[in-house]
Amino acid sequence: MKRMVLAGSALVALGGCAAGQPYTGVEAGPTAVAESPAPAVVAPAAIPVPDNVLLADWTGPYGGVPPWDQVKLALFPEALQFAVEEQRREVAAIADNPDAPTFDNTIVALEKAGQRLGRVGTIYGLYTNNLSSPEFQAIREEWDPKLSAASDEVTLNPRLFQRIKAVYDARQGLGLDAKQLRLVEKTYESYVRNGANLEPAQKEQLATINQQLASAFGSFSNKVLADEGKYTVAAAGQLKGLPQDVQSAAKSAAAQRNLPAGQYAIVNTRSAVDPVLTFADNRALREKVWREFVNRGDNGDANDTNATIAQIVKLRADRARLLGYPSHAHWRMQDTMAKSPDRAMDLMMRVWPAAVAREKEEVADMAALARKSGFKGRIEPWDYLYYAEKVRKARYDLSQEELKPYFQLDNMVQAMFWSAGELYGYDFKENTGTVPVFNPDVRTFEVTNRKDGSLVGLWYLDTYARPGKRSGAWHSAYQPRIRLLGDDLVLNSNNNNFTKPAPGEPVLISLDDANTMFHEFGHALHYLTIDVNYPTFAGSQRDFVEYPSQVNENWLMTPEVLNRFAKHYKTGQPIPPALVAKIEKAKTFNQGYATVSYLSSALVDMKLHLKPDGVVDPDAFERTTLAELGMPREMVMRHRLPQFNHLFASDSYSAGYYSYLWSEVMDADTWAAFEGAGNVWDKTIAGRFKSMILQTGNETDRTEAYRAFRGRDPDATALLKRRGFPTN
Ligand SMILES: [Zn+2]
Numbered sequence: 001m002k003r004m005v006l007a008g009s010a011l012v013a014l015g016g017c018a019a020g021q022p023y024t025g026v027e028a029g030p031t032a033v034a035e036s037p038a039p040a041v042v043a044p045a046a047i048p049v050p051d052n053v054l055l056a057d058w059t060g061p062y063g064g065v066p067p068w069d070q071v072k073l074a075l076f077p078e079a080l081q082f083a084v085e086e087q088r089r090e091v092a093a094i095a096d097n098p099d100a101p102t103f104d105n106t107i108v109a110l111e112k113a114g115q116r117l118g119r120v121g122t123i124y125g126l127y128t129n130n131l132s133s134p135e136f137q138a139i140r141e142e143w144d145p146k147l148s149a150a151s152d153e154v155t156l157n158p159r160l161f162q163r164i165k166a167v168y169d170a171r172q173g174l175g176l177d178a179k180q181l182r183l184v185e186k187t188y189e190s191y192v193r194n195g196a197n198l199e200p201a202q203k204e205q206l207a208t209i210n211q212q213l214a215s216a217f218g219s220f221s222n223k224v225l226a227d228e229g230k231y232t233v234a235a236a237g238q239l240k241g242l243p244q245d246v247q248s249a250a251k252s253a254a255a256q257r258n259l260p261a262g263q264y265a266i267v268n269t270r271s272a273v274d275p276v277l278t279f280a281d282n283r284a285l286r287e288k289v290w291r292e293f294v295n296r297g298d299n300g301d302a303n304d305t306n307a308t309i310a311q312i313v314k315l316r317a318d319r320a321r322l323l324g325y326p327s328h329a330h331w332r333m334q335d336t337m338a339k340s341p342d343r344a345m346d347l348m349m350r351v352w353p354a355a356v357a358r359e360k361e362e363v364a365d366m367a368a369l370a371r372k373s374g375f376k377g378r379i380e381p382w383d384y385l386y387y388a389e390k391v392r393k394a395r396y397d398l399s400q401e402e403l404k405p406y407f408q409l410d411n412m413v414q415a416m417f418w419s420a421g422e423l424y425g426y427d428f429k430e431n432t433g434t435v436p437v438f439n440p441d442v443r444t445f446e447v448t449n450r451k452d453g454s455l456v457g458l459w460y461l462d463t464y465a466r467p468g469k470r471s472g473a474w475h476s477a478y479q480p481r482i483r484l485l486g487d488d489l490v491l492n493s494n495n496n497n498f499t500k501p502a503p504g505e506p507v508l509i510s511l512d513d514a515n516t517m518f519h520e521f522g523h524a525l526h527y528l529t530i531d532v533n534y535p536t537f538a539g540s541q542r543d544f545v546e547y548p549s550q551v552n553e554n555w556l557m558t559p560e561v562l563n564r565f566a567k568h569y570k571t572g573q574p575i576p577p578a579l580v581a582k583i584e585k586a587k588t589f590n591q592g593y594a595t596v597s598y599l600s601s602a603l604v605d606m607k608l609h610l611k612p613d614g615v616v617d618p619d620a621f622e623r624t625t626l627a628e629l630g631m632p633r634e635m636v637m638r639h640r641l642p643q644f645n646h647l648f649a650s651d652s653y654s655a656g657y658y659s660y661l662w663s664e665v666m667d668a669d670t671w672a673a674f675e676g677a678g679n680v681w682d683k684t685i686a687g688r689f690k691s692m693i694l695q696t697g698n699e700t701d702r703t704e705a706y707r708a709f710r711g712r713d714p715d716a717t718a719l720l721k722r723r724g725f726p727t728n
Pocket of ligand 1: 519546
């Protein structure tokens with residue numbers, strides 16, 4: 001059943017580059033406790049559905065698509081109310097069924113429940129991420145807690161749980177196949193983990209905590225969004241060193257904000273800030289922009305998130321205690337591959353010292369070079385990217401600006417398609433204009449199987465930044481392929497925040513951005529490929545989900561992709577082999593910075609959520625923890641706590657930011673398999689990856705799926721090698 005998808009859509013969608021897979025770990029499934037005869041389905045009495053487009057079945061091509069063009073904010077309250085009530089009736093019919101509980105009348109029936117709420121939730125989730133206006137935020141404020149309550153009402157329903165438990169207890173004698181058995185176990189475990197076994201008074205307490213958390217999450221993300229709407233004003237004279245396209249973007253950002261001519265606006269998001277930190281010769285401007293960015297949510301004003309974080313961490317610790325776990329981290333990690341905080345910490349601490357050591361070498365290199373140019377002070381955090389770029393240029397004769405003309409956004413989209421065609425036999429054909437979209441700039445593509453032309457799904461691309469759209473890049477799942485529900489076409493999207501160019505101008509992106517596009521497209525390919533019977537299995541464990549996306553990044557830098565798609569935007573010439581060789585040579589450059597920036601965030605996350613009492617002063621906790629870890633003074637966390645959406649905009653990546661590293665162990669080890677074959681386009685390996693890893697969703701244990709694919713467990717050596725760290 002899709003009941004968590006609502007909470008889930010906020011969940012999924014809010015967490016960073018979240019995969020958007022409605023993995024909830026809840027959901028139920030099918031067959032008879034006793035060898036009961038045909039299950040008696042207790043149909044809810046027919047209640048007329050209000051005339052509200054959010055409640056209507058999706059119609060049109062591809063088995064029906066979301067009616068984005070007809071959504072009005074005023075329709076949400078009625079739609080949410082009705083869908084929640086309908087789910088309540090559906091669940092009551094299952095819980096109060098007079099027949100003995102069976103796999104079909106309990107577990108399968110639950111899998112089918114809440115579909116309308118799931119559809120409304122998909123649209124609600126889109127507004128949360130892509131179209132969040134003050135008017136919508138007011139709706140969320142009311143409805144996030146109500147949706148949390150609706151979800152708890154299901155999990156904490158004692159009659160329902162009794163039936164699930166009855167099926168679970170009898171499961172071995174029911175003649176279930178392996179997937180059905182797994183469904184029963186996953187369902188039961190999830191209900192227990194989420195409080196189904198608690199006493200009534202505790203259940204009430206739990207539901208209250210969950211509602212308070214839902215409110216706090218909304219409040220956190222609104223505040224961060226507000227601080228990301230800020231900008232730093234600069235004059236033309238301060239922009240020395242900035243590439244032309246960055247200056248143009250700052251100019252159009254200023255115009256959009258009605259600033260006087262001659263002024264430039266550096267918007268407070270990573271994609272606008274990083275180029276300034278990398279290229280601006282004006283040190284004072286760099287410092288100003290840097291401070292504004294790293295202090296999002298931390299300015300002691302109306303948008304300050306520290307109190308919200310303290311509240312969230314405390315509520316989480318209370319909830320974990322109520323549920324019988326030593327900490328929020330222990331609770332969150334129950335249904336992960338790592339299984340315990342210790343194992344995640346072990347992996348992180350295996351990499352951390354090497355990363356810090358490399359960072360110190362990088363700083364020494366930068367300091368030496370900076371001194372040569374007459375710089376007297378110390379390298380400060382706002383100097384890091386600037387001097388790193390200078391070292392890159394000096395050592396590898398390579399500048400990011402030299403690369404940019406070869407990485408045109410549209411060409412990279414075509415590169416992603418081509419690569420998916422070679423590996424998985426998918427074709428993508430643009431059909432923008434034939435289906436509704438939620439913004440005129442959104443493009444749509446029909447996905448088909450090359451071998452027989454059969455339809456796979458519909459993929460949306462929302463490329464440009466705009467007010468109300470959260471920062472970063474992510475994948476959103478609108479509809480998975482679920483055989484039980486008759487949904488065999490997938491609907492999903494990728495979302496970026498590139499600056500929209502003037503009409504007719506190309507969008508040139510950095511190599512990092514191209515990499516991010518391949519990453520998010522890896523999530524999309526995973527989701528397009530998942531083919532399962534039950535909604536519960538249409539997702540992945542949190543520390544598995546970044547594996548397919550990270551693997552997909554690898555194909556970007558192959559000669560086959562570069563020669564075809566990395567073409568100069570003016571001359572059309574492919575990127576020169578000498579330049580590719582330089583990129584290859586500089587592959588592990590600045591990995592100290594990248595790794596420390598990521599890992600410090602992941603370590604602080606885990607340590608914060610290991611606190612049993614959950615009592616923290618976020619600012620002080622961050623400072624002390626970083627000092628204990630030996631955080632280099634020239635660096636900050638990639639996401640400081642006051643703006644860490646992964647952790648505080650939902651539960652999704654809380655005690656889970658380590659997942660990227662966990663997934664990367666499998667990714668690097670998988671890429672080693674492709675390289676080992678002597679051809680990274682090897683159709684046999686790609687086919688095995690598709691059928692064993694991608695297609696299976698969460699139908700089988702992921703550790704075993706990996707073992708089946710690779711013939712052994714993943715080996716972390718490949719990851720250390722890739723980052724250029726010592727492997728001993
Ligand atoms: Zn991702």
